[in-house]
Amino acid sequence: MTKTQLVWRQISARPLGSLLTIASVALGVMLVIAILNLRRDLADHYDRPGRGYSIVCGPHGSPLQLVLNAVYHVDESPGLMPYSAWKELAANESVRLAVPYAVGDSFRGHRVVATTEAVFHPAFPVPDSPTTEGKFQAGRGFVVDAHSLEHAIEDIKAAALGEGSHEHHHHENDVAEAVLGARVARRLRLSLGDQIEPTHGVEGEKAHDHAHLWTVVGILKETDTPIDDVVLINLDSFFRIPEHAGGLIPGTTEVGLSAVLVFPRPGIHKALLLSSLKKRQEFSTAEVSSEIRKFLGIIGGVDGAFLIVALLVVLIGVTSVLVAVWNTMNERRREIAILRALGASRATITGSVVAEAMILVGLGGILGVALAHGGLWLAADAIKDVAKFEPNPLRILPAEYAVILGTILAGALAGLIPAIKAYRTDVAENLAPVS
């Protein structure tokens, strides 16, 4: 019989009360751990994937929306920017790489991004590889045929000016090829050579008037970033779809793009570019890292408030331990007096009461951690649907150890109050026979 066993006997002698106390602590700890994990997942989702990107040019509107749309593929594109601006950016001496994006279609819930082979350039951050070939787990990238693209653009302009029909003039180099993000290929069980048929609209609400099929020619390596969920197609094929022939910037005859991702040359070029691009009237410019910092700052403020609420719930749980142990003190006065009469010191009695509170809180803490991770595991799909990021329920954050230790320490402090009462128990008075 150890002193720890004695404490455990005190706890198990009141199973319902002890369970309720443990549950109240567990609830608070569960909320704290879940919030800590979700904010980490959120930061991972928006911070890590944003690394390597530099500047996004796009239609006028919120720079944050531009970044979210172009880098994270969240939400619908805010509009169009001039196609000619991409050409101009690509030719700029300060620009190492300019990647055009045209969006508006989807394939079975996955965004379709029309772009050029620039997206497979080693300077493009995802998948991270020093060579183009190293970015693929299977197959290859597509190459936009410059003539085919220019023909498609001319056709769109001509149709807009009423100089031609909506029918595309076929070019001998017309191809329709697709490269899949790793998760798209895995979830939809697609492989090289398969043919896919994107639908119009990000949610895929409307099929194209005419069947257009793209052949899967490559599958990217998994990056655990939003590009894993994207279908890339060659830009010229996008503009050949009749529905996209109306893709003109309203009020102009200018063909539009959704965004251009700009990667400056090293050194001062980024500052020079930002300075000049921000003066441009026909499109807006967003610096990726700055917008992500602002975004995480906003989110951090909100989940910080949630965290405070959750910590208050933990505090209530710990207080419930104090109340529960305190309430047992009256009925335990005799037991304490007996132990003292048998030779237990005041320190032993005080320590056992504090240990009881610590064990109750500790068990609540461990249960809370288990519930939080179990809950995240169960809710992973729902969170992915709603928040567009996937929690990692198997990861234990260092902060979780701190939460558990802090909670146990708070339990010890809560246990001190009834322990002082136990310390002061008058032995002789409480040993008197009960009539």
Add this chain to the structure above:
Amino acid sequence: MALTVDQLVVEFPAGQAGKRRVLDIPAATFEDGSRLCLVGGSGSGKTTFLHVLAGIIRPTSGQVRHGDVDLFALSESARDRFRARHIGYVFQTFNLLQSLTALENIRIVQTLAQVRGKEAAEAAGRMLARLGLSERARALPRSLSVGEQQRVALARALINRPKVVLADEPTANLDSRLRDEALELLMAVTREVGSTLLLVTHDREVMQRFEVQKDLAELGR
């Protein structure tokens, strides 16, 4: 280890700044291995005297010595340790710890006396067997009969082979058969252990079992 008291006075607060003298014993000695029945009427201070001998209550003045040890010259924690190791206490109402089994009620005093290990566990088992409680080792006090509870209380008081056993009306709540049984056990086991036994009672049947009987009011006078 002779037990001696010298100029022992215990006073309790009574009314506004007043005091009530509960004990006033000039001197008394209880020889090692002796057995004594202390008698006295209600409120005569019998229980208080045992509490003082056990170091539970500090006297207003005077000394209590267990052999060479001046009990109240020790720090409180040292006195607690001394009580755990050298004094066995049998209560009128048994005072078993309700959340512990019969065996655990015995083992806890070994723990408090820092008597641990396999030998301690075996000694507890032997003590239970000696008192016919082996089958009830894992029973909680509430499921034990009154006689069984009294035997567990005896086993608890004697497990550390104390030099002194203090018994406070240990048969007050028992019928005559259980009373006789408990007394026989108490006498026999303290004899085996070699403990000094001080038993307080106001039961004449119990008094007659002791060769030495003293009235607390006349102790040391």
